[in-house]
Amino acid sequence: MIKKRKDFFNFKIEKKLRDKNGKEFLGRVGGFETAHGIIKTPAFATVGTKAAIKGLTVEQLKEINPEIFLANTYHLFLNPGPEIIKNHGGLHKFSRWDGPIMTDSGGFQAFSLGAAFGKNISKIAKDDTDFIQTKKNENKTGFAKITEDGVAFRNYKTGEKLFFSPEKSMQIQQDLGADIAFAFDECTSPQATYEYQKEAMERTHRWAIRSLEEHQKWEKKKESFLEKIKNKIQKNEVYPQALFGIVQGGRYEDLRKESAEFIGSLDFDGFGIGGSFDKDDMDKAVRVVNEKLPENKPRHLLGIGEPIDLFMGVENGVDFFDCVAPTRMARHGALHTENGRLNIKNAQYKNDMKPIDEKCQCYTCQNYTRSYVNHLIREGEMLGMTLTSIHNLYFIVNLVKRIRQSILEDNFFEFKEEFLKNYYKK
Amino acid sequence: MIKKRKDFFNFKIEKKLRDKNGKEFLGRVGGFETAHGIIKTPAFATVGTKAAIKGLTVEQLKEINPEIFLANTYHLFLNPGPEIIKNHGGLHKFSRWDGPIMTDSGGFQAFSLGAAFGKNISKIAKDDTDFIQTKKNENKTGFAKITEDGVAFRNYKTGEKLFFSPEKSMQIQQDLGADIAFAFDECTSPQATYEYQKEAMERTHRWAIRSLEEHQKWEKKKESFLEKIKNKIQKNEVYPQALFGIVQGGRYEDLRKESAEFIGSLDFDGFGIGGSFDKDDMDKAVRVVNEKLPENKPRHLLGIGEPIDLFMGVENGVDFFDCVAPTRMARHGALHTENGRLNIKNAQYKNDMKPIDEKCQCYTCQNYTRSYVNHLIREGEMLGMTLTSIHNLYFIVNLVKRIRQSILEDNFFEFKEEFLKNYYKK
Numbered sequence: 001m002i003k004k005r006k007d008f009f010n011f012k013i014e015k016k017l018r019d020k021n022g023k024e025f026l027g028r029v030g031g032f033e034t035a036h037g038i039i040k041t042p043a044f045a046t047v048g049t050k051a052a053i054k055g056l057t058v059e060q061l062k063e064i065n066p067e068i069f070l071a072n073t074y075h076l077f078l079n080p081g082p083e084i085i086k087n088h089g090g091l092h093k094f095s096r097w098d099g100p101i102m103t104d105s106g107g108f109q110a111f112s113l114g115a116a117f118g119k120n121i122s123k124i125a126k127d128d129t130d131f132i133q134t135k136k137n138e139n140k141t142g143f144a145k146i147t148e149d150g151v152a153f154r155n156y157k158t159g160e161k162l163f164f165s166p167e168k169s170m171q172i173q174q175d176l177g178a179d180i181a182f183a184f185d186e187c188t189s190p191q192a193t194y195e196y197q198k199e200a201m202e203r204t205h206r207w208a209i210r211s212l213e214e215h216q217k218w219e220k221k222k223e224s225f226l227e228k229i230k231n232k233i234q235k236n237e238v239y240p241q242a243l244f245g246i247v248q249g250g251r252y253e254d255l256r257k258e259s260a261e262f263i264g265s266l267d268f269d270g271f272g273i274g275g276s277f278d279k280d281d282m283d284k285a286v287r288v289v290n291e292k293l294p295e296n297k298p299r300h301l302l303g304i305g306e307p308i309d310l311f312m313g314v315e316n317g318v319d320f321f322d323c324v325a326p327t328r329m330a331r332h333g334a335l336h337t338e339n340g341r342l343n344i345k346n347a348q349y350k351n352d353m354k355p356i357d358e359k360c361q362c363y364t365c366q367n368y369t370r371s372y373v374n375h376l377i378r379e380g381e382m383l384g385m386t387l388t389s390i391h392n393l394y395f396i397v398n399l400v401k402r403i404r405q406s407i408l409e410d411n412f413f414e415f416k417e418e419f420l421k422n423y424y425k426k
Numbered sequence: 427m428i429k430k431r432k433d434f435f436n437f438k439i440e441k442k443l444r445d446k447n448g449k450e451f452l453g454r455v456g457g458f459e460t461a462h463g464i465i466k467t468p469a470f471a472t473v474g475t476k477a478a479i480k481g482l483t484v485e486q487l488k489e490i491n492p493e494i495f496l497a498n499t500y501h502l503f504l505n506p507g508p509e510i511i512k513n514h515g516g517l518h519k520f521s522r523w524d525g526p527i528m529t530d531s532g533g534f535q536a537f538s539l540g541a542a543f544g545k546n547i548s549k550i551a552k553d554d555t556d557f558i559q560t561k562k563n564e565n566k567t568g569f570a571k572i573t574e575d576g577v578a579f580r581n582y583k584t585g586e587k588l589f590f591s592p593e594k595s596m597q598i599q600q601d602l603g604a605d606i607a608f609a610f611d612e613c614t615s616p617q618a619t620y621e622y623q624k625e626a627m628e629r630t631h632r633w634a635i636r637s638l639e640e641h642q643k644w645e646k647k648k649e650s651f652l653e654k655i656k657n658k659i660q661k662n663e664v665y666p667q668a669l670f671g672i673v674q675g676g677r678y679e680d681l682r683k684e685s686a687e688f689i690g691s692l693d694f695d696g697f698g699i700g701g702s703f704d705k706d707d708m709d710k711a712v713r714v715v716n717e718k719l720p721e722n723k724p725r726h727l728l729g730i731g732e733p734i735d736l737f738m739g740v741e742n743g744v745d746f747f748d749c750v751a752p753t754r755m756a757r758h759g760a761l762h763t764e765n766g767r768l769n770i771k772n773a774q775y776k777n778d779m780k781p782i783d784e785k786c787q788c789y790t791c792q793n794y795t796r797s798y799v800n801h802l803i804r805e806g807e808m809l810g811m812t813l814t815s816i817h818n819l820y821f822i823v824n825l826v827k828r829i830r831q832s833i834l835e836d837n838f839f840e841f842k843e844e845f846l847k848n849y850y851k852k
Contacts, residue, residue: 050801050802050805050807051798051801052802052807052809052810053809054807054808054809055808055809055812056809057486057809057812057813060483079801079804079805080776080777080797080800080801080804083777084776084777084797084801087777087779087797088779088795088797088798094795094797094798095798096793096794350506350510351506351509351510351513353513353514367522368522369514369520371506371510371513371514371520372477372514372520372521374506375476375477375505375506375510376476376478378505378506379476379505381476381478381480382480382481382808382811382812383478383479383480383481383482383483384478385808386481386483386808386812387483
């Protein structure tokens with residue numbers, strides 16, 4: 001029997017996070033059903049920007065067993081283009097990842113590869129100097145120009161003029177065919193003023209409504225098409241797509257609350273928490289947002305993957321994470337271990353016969369010495385980057401799975417304390 | 427029971443190549459037993475220069491199923507150094523490739539990364555202009571200085587002064603622990619004069635004797651050690667190493683014959699045919715060498731991997747091949763197919779839903795479209811290079827296996843004609 005949209009995307013909360021005294025927190029363990037499987041939350045999405053995890057085959061990724069795969073709309077729009085992926089039957093067929101897939105909206109890249117391109121602006125501001133008001137806080141900066149209609153930007157490789165609108169983003173994401181799409185938003189610079197953040201947030205809210213309307217139009221078309229062909233197909237080759245709205249508001253608590261209330265009131269299947277944060281206040285920002293968002297829908301903290309932030313996020317009600325850091329770090333030899341980070345290129349590992357992390361169950365740690373990995377990374381061998389990427393992804397994906405398990409076993413806070421003590425030596 | 431040196435390295439000829447009229451050729455099908463398995467010949471050795479096939483895990487390589495793996499002594503001597511590999515228990519443990527391994531002598535790299543470094547000199551001369559006599563045909567050129575004792579050269583990365591002698595090459599190769607080592611030789615430039623080729627060949631012959639004596643010394647030490655510990659070990663952790671002598675002589679028939687006779691008269695376990703060839707005369711050069719070499723020992727044509735040359739080599743009595751071309755080409759998108767080479771980066775493959783080669787059984791062709799591979803290679807994704815390397819290695823390794831099978835089935839010449847017609851469109 002063919003499943004329809006109404007059969008999916010119900011977020012089932014299995015258990016809520018409580019401390020030993022029974023005090024309830026925002027955190028929870030849940031499950032989100034898609035046509036490609038149930039995503040057990042909290043979960044870390046591995047990032048395959050261009051429909052491939054850098055250096056890994058799908059089989060190697062399956063061994064790591066992430067709950068979900070995130071691909072970037074902006075990059076795939078540029079190359080190979082959504083038509084080619086649609087011709088394959090969507091990202092699942094194109095990449096052969098047959099588990100759940102999500103695509104972002106392209107808004108972050110229109111910012112980071114447009115306005116912020118080459119300016120070394122991170123999503124997280126380290127201190128107040130990042131917030132100094134500059135003339136750059138204008139609508140027209142670098143490669144990107146933002147209007148009510150959308151974002152005009154230039155291809156970061158060819159310089160070609162391009163345009164993204166909420167409607168365009170929805171159409172592209174329908175072609176890409178992920179299980180979860182995101183509404184089109186404006187991701188502002190952490191340097192932006194309060195006034196600009198407010199203006200951008202309000203525009204993002206108007207774009208959220210336009211995204212939702214456009215998305216619903218495509219989903220209805222798909223459902224009526226499915227109705228017509230229901231006797232001809234055996235399984236869901238045509239499947240529904242969830243749409244997540246994105247909360248913005250930068251580092252301002254009142255804007256974050258306002259955005260969470262507004263976006264939370266719309267008919268999205270879940271939510272993303274986007275934009276820039278002040279590192280010291282990220283936990284508070286996430287908390288105030290999640291207090292406002294409807295409890296019965298999942299929340300994705302976009303682009304965050306540092307261990308301490310994963311614990312913080314889960315504690316404060318985050319269900320999904322994604323981040324390029326595990327693979328990017330790995331390619332440069334920076335590796336996660338239970339005892340903190342190490343850089344495998346260091347001379348001290350040249351003749352070290354231990355695995356990267358003695359407690360780790362990943363393919364790399366089960367099979368290779370630090371010495372071999374040191375040799376490969378120092379020599380720039382591709383296999384070295386594959387082995388370190390496998391390790392870091394396994395470490396982070398499984399850290400979030402262990403956090404999930406700790407909630408089920410009522411020892412989240414003990415696990416958090418122990419892990420952070422070993423990892424950060426605090 | 428512990429096996430000793432005498433239990434290995436007997437080359438068993440299973441069948442000789444004959445045409446339909448029963449005429450016998452130099453070609454043959456055979457088997458060469460090592461402590462890590464029998465190498466079924468003719469066989470193509472996949473090249474993992476730095477103890478890793480570029481972009482492939484050992485499991486991915488096992489799926490391709492090459493008979494043998496070749497690593498480069500020169501590169502491993504520089505990094506990580508033979509001591510570290512010895513500490514792991516040799517290359518098999520270091521890389522986890524548990525099939526047969528061979529290491530070259532370092533002589534070719536002392537030439538190509540020394541005298542010829544940056545001069546764009548290939549092993550195969552395309553025409554006579556490559557042979558113009560120049561002042562470069564001297565003993566002291568570029569980074570390398572050749573004396574009777576050995577080769578003084580500089581690390582091509584750091585500039586550090588280093589020295590290889592026949593004895594040093596044998597000691598390093600014992601530490602690396604491959605199943606097959608090569609005698610230390612001087613690989614001359616195709617630009618060298620007759621006089622220099624002769625001088626270099628005669629020096630290579632003296633080095634062959636020194637290599638053999640040094641190698642036998644180490645092998646005897648290992649055998650007497652094995653004798654002492656025979657009651658303590660269950661299986662061959664200490665295993666014998668074969669030594670292949672190398673025939674030189676450049677493009678001169680009389681020198682090739684002389685070299686083959688001399689090297690062939692020594693107590694090697696097999697032979698390498700090294701140095702530079704004139705493309706048009708390579709078949710003749712290989713034939714005259716193999717007519718002189720003892721029939722009951724295997725022959726390796728070093729550094730050759732173009733399809734037409736594989737057929738030529740087998741027909742003229744070559745048992746082993748190796749070449750970096752399949753993976754090097756693959757990383758740039760140049761792919762073998764039954765119908766010749768294609769470059770997957772070309773725009774015509776952007777939306778091509780077929781596999782790289784419809785007849786190919788490799789992982790890449792069984793799972794991915796040309797369109798996906800085109801996208802990955804154009805975008806510089808590591809996975810793209812992994813997928814194309816898997817394909818090209820599978821193609822060449824299996825081409826040699828198919829050539830082997832064609833001899834067993836008495837249709838070598840038909841297979842050769844059919845394959846070359848399709849591949850080269852001649």
